[in-house]
Amino acid sequence: MAFRALLTRRTLAAASGLGANGGVATSFRGLQTFSLPDLPYDYGALQPAISGEIMQLHHQKHHQAYVTNYNKALEQLHDAMSKGDAPAVVKLQSAIKFNGGGHVNHSIFWKNLAPIQAGGGEPPKGSLGWAIDNDFGSVDALVQKMNAEGAALQGSGWVWLGVDKELKKLVVETTSNQDPLVTKGPSLVPLIGIDVWEHAYYLQYKNVRPDYLKNIWKVINWKYASEVYEKECP
Amino acid sequence: MSANTLSFHWGKHHRAYVDNLNKQIVGTELEAKSLEDIVIQTYNDGDLLPPFNNAAQIWNHDFFWESMKPGGGGKPSGELLKLIERDFGSFEKLCEELRAAAATQFGSGWAWLAFNPRPSDGKELVVLKTPNAVNPLVLGYTALLTIDVWEHAYYLDYQNRRPDYISIFMEKLVSWDAVSAKLEVAKAQAA
Numbered sequence: 314m315a316f317r318a319l320l321t322r323r324t325l326a327a328a329s330g331l332g333a334n335g336g337v338a339t340s341f342r343g344l345q346t347f348s349l350p351d352l353p354y355d356y357g358a359l360q361p362a363i364s365g366e367i368m369q370l371h372h373q374k375h376h377q378a379y380v381t382n383y384n385k386a387l388e389q390l391h392d393a394m395s396k397g398d399a400p401a402v403v404k405l406q407s408a409i410k411f412n413g414g415g416h417v418n419h420s421i422f423w424k425n426l427a428p429i430q431a432g433g434g435e436p437p438k439g440s441l442g443w444a445i446d447n448d449f450g451s452v453d454a455l456v457q458k459m460n461a462e463g464a465a466l467q468g469s470g471w472v473w474l475g476v477d478k479e480l481k482k483l484v485v486e487t488t489s490n491q492d493p494l495v496t497k498g499p500s501l502v503p504l505i506g507i508d509v510w511e512h513a514y515y516l517q518y519k520n521v522r523p524d525y526l527k528n529i530w531k532v533i534n535w536k537y538a539s540e541v542y543e544k545e546c547p
Numbered sequence: 548m549s550a551n552t553l554s555f556h557w558g559k560h561h562r563a564y565v566d567n568l569n570k571q572i573v574g575t576e577l578e579a580k581s582l583e584d585i586v587i588q589t590y591n592d593g594d595l596l597p598p599f600n601n602a603a604q605i606w607n608h609d610f611f612w613e614s615m616k617p618g619g620g621g622k623p624s625g626e627l628l629k630l631i632e633r634d635f636g637s638f639e640k641l642c643e644e645l646r647a648a649a650a651t652q653f654g655s656g657w658a659w660l661a662f663n664p665r666p667s668d669g670k671e672l673v674v675l676k677t678p679n680a681v682n683p684l685v686l687g688y689t690a691l692l693t694i695d696v697w698e699h700a701y702y703l704d705y706q707n708r709r710p711d712y713i714s715i716f717m718e719k720l721v722s723w724d725a726v727s728a729k730l731e732v733a734k735a736q737a738a
Binding site: 510 | 555559560563600653654655656678679680697698699702703706707
């Protein structure tokens with residue numbers, strides 16, 4: 314079962330070498346470029362919660378486009394900075410935020426998901442489980458809250474479970490478009506992010522975003538969330 | 548644009564905005580107002596009130612269906628074409644700008660051709676892109692044409708390929724007759 318997960322379809326990133334943060338290479342100019350991280354499971358491994366078709370499009374097309382455009386924007390930024398072109402530098406900020414945010418958010422998202430055989434859907438134990446009970450009453454209550462906020466988000470965005478590493482408190486937040494969680498607070502660290510852009514669910518769930526939200530919890534990787542939490546709140 | 552897409556877009560998304568707005572305004576002062584008045588009032592100069600999303604999306608989708616027709620596409624003519632050539636240089640240049648606006652609206656939103664009754668640069672026709680439910684009405688312009696670039700508008704037919712959807716809209720769906728009619732109304736109101 315775990316063996317099958319190794320036979321993932323190779324992505325474009327395979328050749329360029331993968332770093333822990335999803336693939337960073339260095340071009341000849343010394344400028345870091347980013348690459349699409351591999352998924353740690355098959356495209357079809359999260360079915361029926363999320364279809365293989367969606368996983369493939371989401372990873373190979375949407376995330377790849379963010380990576381490509383992020384690299385492009387960074388190169389343009391490098392040029393503008395070396396020319397001292399302040400207006401150009403400022404103008405590039407939105408492209409960097411959109412595409413860089415898209416790359417950051419999706420890199421986290423793939424780690425937030427796991428096939429059921431690999432622990433997807435298994436409720437959190439240890440200190441994160443305890444903190445959830447403390448701050449929300451129960452995992453169920455947390456899930457209801459995140460689903461309500463995710464469903465109510467207008468347009469495109471994300472719903473997050475995060476930890477405030479200064480206050481050592483769990484938070485539920487939403488962000489618009491590809492804004493990373495840190496835009497809602499500099500000490501917020503994402504534990505779980507759920508993509509509620511329509512591309513994340515439309516082919517399977519159509520307009521019924523609440524059904525997508527209900528089902529995605531069957532493949533949420535609480536192990537990863539716990540690891541991140543324990544690192545910030547040892 | 549497939550029948551499948553229309554059945555969801557009109558039958559589910561647009562219908563939900565209508566049902567939800569009706570629920571939101573029942574028993575409030577908004578109940579007696581026109582849709583346009585509700586849109587402008589709940590826009591609240593950018594500090595959006597809860598009914599805005601539903602109200603504006605109803606307005607936007609009404610407008611979107613009017614912007615298209617079976618066997619659409621082609622070129623505008625008459626007064627509309629004259630103004631396009633005056634304000635954009637050529638019809639091709641307008642198409643380029645409209646496609647670019649539609650393709651580069653990040654996240655959910657709309658691209659528009661609109662009429663500015665009080666242009667500071669003399670150009671009455673403008674191409675705009677707006678996020679989520681925002682529309683030219685709240686910005687003081689008169690809308691002439693729109694293309695919906697929320698992912699639900701094209702995902703079933705084109706998946707991530709928004710530029711392909713935009714091309715088909717321009718080549719096969721856009722109703723320049725409707726745009727001309729709206730331009731006439733806009734100019735009469737501005738006069």
